[in-house]
Amino acid sequence: MIYQIAKPVFQAILQIILMIVAIVWVLDSGAKAMDYQWQWHRIPDYILFYEDGEWWPAELLEGLLVTIKISALSLVFTLILGLTTALLKMSHSRVGRFLATSYVEIIRNTPLLVQIYLLYFVFGPVIGLDRFSTAVLALALFQGAYTAEILRGGLQSIPVGQFEAARTLGLSPWHSYKDVILPQVVQRTIPPLTNEVVSLIKNSSIVSVMAIFDLTTEARNIVSETAMPFEVWFSVAAIYLVLTLSLSGLSAWLEHKLGASWRKL
Amino acid sequence: MKAQKPIIEFIELNKWYGEFHALKNINLSVETGEIVVVCGPSGSGKSTLIRCINNLEKFRHGSLTVFEHPVGSKKILAGKVGMVFQHFHLFPHLTVLENLTLAPIKTLKLSKAQANERAFKYLERVNIAEQANKYPIQLSGGQQQRVAIARSLCMEPDILLFDEPTSALDPEMINEVLDVMVELAESGMTMVCVTHEMGFAKKVANRVVFMDEGEIVEIGTPTALFESPKHKRTQTFLNQILSY
Numbered sequence: 001m002i003y004q005i006a007k008p009v010f011q012a013i014l015q016i017i018l019m020i021v022a023i024v025w026v027l028d029s030g031a032k033a034m035d036y037q038w039q040w041h042r043i044p045d046y047i048l049f050y051e052d053g054e055w056w057p058a059e060l061l062e063g064l065l066v067t068i069k070i071s072a073l074s075l076v077f078t079l080i081l082g083l084t085t086a087l088l089k090m091s092h093s094r095v096g097r098f099l100a101t102s103y104v105e106i107i108r109n110t111p112l113l114v115q116i117y118l119l120y121f122v123f124g125p126v127i128g129l130d131r132f133s134t135a136v137l138a139l140a141l142f143q144g145a146y147t148a149e150i151l152r153g154g155l156q157s158i159p160v161g162q163f164e165a166a167r168t169l170g171l172s173p174w175h176s177y178k179d180v181i182l183p184q185v186v187q188r189t190i191p192p193l194t195n196e197v198v199s200l201i202k203n204s205s206i207v208s209v210m211a212i213f214d215l216t217t218e219a220r221n222i223v224s225e226t227a228m229p230f231e232v233w234f235s236v237a238a239i240y241l242v243l244t245l246s247l248s249g250l251s252a253w254l255e256h257k258l259g260a261s262w263r264k265l
Numbered sequence: 266m267k268a269q270k271p272i273i274e275f276i277e278l279n280k281w282y283g284e285f286h287a288l289k290n291i292n293l294s295v296e297t298g299e300i301v302v303v304c305g306p307s308g309s310g311k312s313t314l315i316r317c318i319n320n321l322e323k324f325r326h327g328s329l330t331v332f333e334h335p336v337g338s339k340k341i342l343a344g345k346v347g348m349v350f351q352h353f354h355l356f357p358h359l360t361v362l363e364n365l366t367l368a369p370i371k372t373l374k375l376s377k378a379q380a381n382e383r384a385f386k387y388l389e390r391v392n393i394a395e396q397a398n399k400y401p402i403q404l405s406g407g408q409q410q411r412v413a414i415a416r417s418l419c420m421e422p423d424i425l426l427f428d429e430p431t432s433a434l435d436p437e438m439i440n441e442v443l444d445v446m447v448e449l450a451e452s453g454m455t456m457v458c459v460t461h462e463m464g465f466a467k468k469v470a471n472r473v474v475f476m477d478e479g480e481i482v483e484i485g486t487p488t489a490l491f492e493s494p495k496h497k498r499t500q501t502f503l504n505q506i507l508s509y
Contacts, residue, residue, distance in 0.1 A: 167321070171372055179367055184358055
């Protein structure tokens with residue numbers, strides 16, 4: 001089982017290391033040519049610092065915590081929104097289908113940055129949302145549209161006989177979905193859902209435009225104070241990478257755990 | 266003696282799929298404990314007919330009552346009309362035991378222990394208790410179909426519908442399923458079976474219904490219908506399926 005999780009992660013890490021070696025070599029020779037002073041030793045101070053006999057999170061770590069908090073909250077709303085939209089899109093109600101289709105098409109066909117500006121400058125103040133809630137709402141609305149389509153695909157891949165068997169046994173619609181249909185949908189859609197979670201985390205960096213102190217905002221502030229863009233942006237990229245790679249590992253494990261017993265023999 | 270009302274009663278039932286007239290003026294009554302076999306060529310409406318009984322198909326005209334209540338009525342209790350499907354439709358993410366206990370726990374609110382006890386009772390009845398902790402995919406087709414029958418029985422139905430229960434099975438597995446069906450028939454269960462297993466029909470059916478193009482063409486005892494069919498269409502069909 002460890003092997004199942006570790007293999008994709010190690011393969012990815014190996015490829016990344018090779019690429020980094022090549023990039024470092026190119027950059028280093030370029031930086032030397034323009035007389036850039038590397039100051040890697042200053043980076044750890046922006047992650048953790050030691051004061052009064054205790055370790056404290058510094059700017060980058062605090063930013064990471066904000067990023068995780070925004071992403072986790074948005075993920076919950078993304079899933080609720082995605083599932084509701086998928087069910088509405090498949091419902092018999094014409095109004096429901098119209099609402100769901102309009103939502104998905106509007107969100108998918110406008111840029112996230114524009115949506116964030118609209119929510120931040122127009123809708124947020126009008127309905128009285130604070131910055132943090134606006135950020136969560138923007139991300140959940142954006143990612144929910146894509147997740148809805150993934151879940152709809154998953155729902156439609158379940159044979160109609162599963163619904164009929166559940167109904168004939170007298171299961172209520174609630175139990176049919178919760179105990180029969182959704183567990184199968186989740187198992188089938190874990191790989192694309194992982195993609196969505198990863199892009200949710202990456203997209204959360206865009207909320208930095210609305211002055212939320214997430215990882216990207218903190219990094220930009222450090223860069224403007226210290227004038228060491230190379231080190232800071234590389235560190236930030238590495239932090240995002242560690243975060244999303246551990247998610248990919250988790251998803252590989254989940255897929256194995258949910259599927260091994262009844263799908264692949 | 267008071268005449269008993271039929272447990273299932275179709276009166277002048279008609280059903281369309283768009284322009285296609287799927288069921289035409291169906292009149293049929295089934296008595297408690299009766300075994301009715303429905304046969305006919307593919308597309309003749311026999312599956313649609315029995316799917317109406319457990320409310321999987323809607324119809325536009327006529328009436329259909331089950332336990333003297335119109336189909337779809339809340340008075341027909343959950344799981345009392347069981348159905349066994351051609352392709353089993355077991356829940357692949359649950360073990361055999363969980364397949365059997367899900368509905369009794371969620372719908373009848375049995376405790377897990379009661380539901381397990383009931384599940385093993387019916388798994389033993391279909392001779393498959395030793396597979397309780399396996400997943401459906403690990404079983405053969407015949408075993409899966411027997412699990413599906415046990416799953417229906419766990420809701421203690423008064424009527425069991427069979428929609429071509431042996432058509433998806435390899436030939437050597439058909440008998441193990443038919444044996445279970447014969448045993449159920451002899452225990453007094455009311456059964457409506459869409460099947461082409463003539464041996465099964467001859468052995469246990471009280472009546473055989475022959476359908477063609479959405480109509481009931483002929484109803485009779487197995488002997489009467491198979492050996493001296495009155496209608497040309499019945500004769501043609503029987504010749505087609507019995508010619509080898």
